Amino acid sequence: MYTYSFEKLEVWKEAKEFAKEVYRVTLGFPEDEKFGLTSQLRRASVSVCSNIAEGSARKTNKDKAHFTTLSFSSAVEILNQLILALEFGFVSIDTYKDLRYRLESITNKLNSLRNYQTK
Numbered sequence: 001m002y003t004y005s006f007e008k009l010e011v012w013k014e015a016k017e018f019a020k021e022v023y024r025v026t027l028g029f030p031e032d033e034k035f036g037l038t039s040q041l042r043r044a045s046v047s048v049c050s051n052i053a054e055g056s057a058r059k060t061n062k063d064k065a066h067f068t069t070l071s072f073s074s075a076v077e078i079l080n081q082l083i084l085a086l087e088f089g090f091v092s093i094d095t096y097k098d099l100r101y102r103l104e105s106i107t108n109k110l111n112s113l114r115n116y117q118t119k
Helices: 010-026 037-056 061-087 093-117
Strands: none
Touching (some): 037 061, 037 093, 061 093
16 A cells, blocks of 8 residues: 555645544533534644645645645644633543643644645
């Protein structure tokens, strides 16, 4: 089976695992948040790894960097949503800190990837 270039990227692997964790954590959110914060967090977390994958298929480094920027933007959106989830009492402080730490690792790697793509 062929391995695509994005599958080799550590940041994609990390973002994919992060999305899986977001899905697991949001299972515990209130039912009335199904179409609210639960959906927003899930879609944004999938967007991070999806934009990395989509960008890897682009021809120019400028296009690749654009999708890396979109991925970074989704990660920042997730941070906002995690802050709200903490303040609403949907996640514990420990879960929040763990997810935030993992998200910071992803955004650092995205910054490095974007810097590489724009040089």
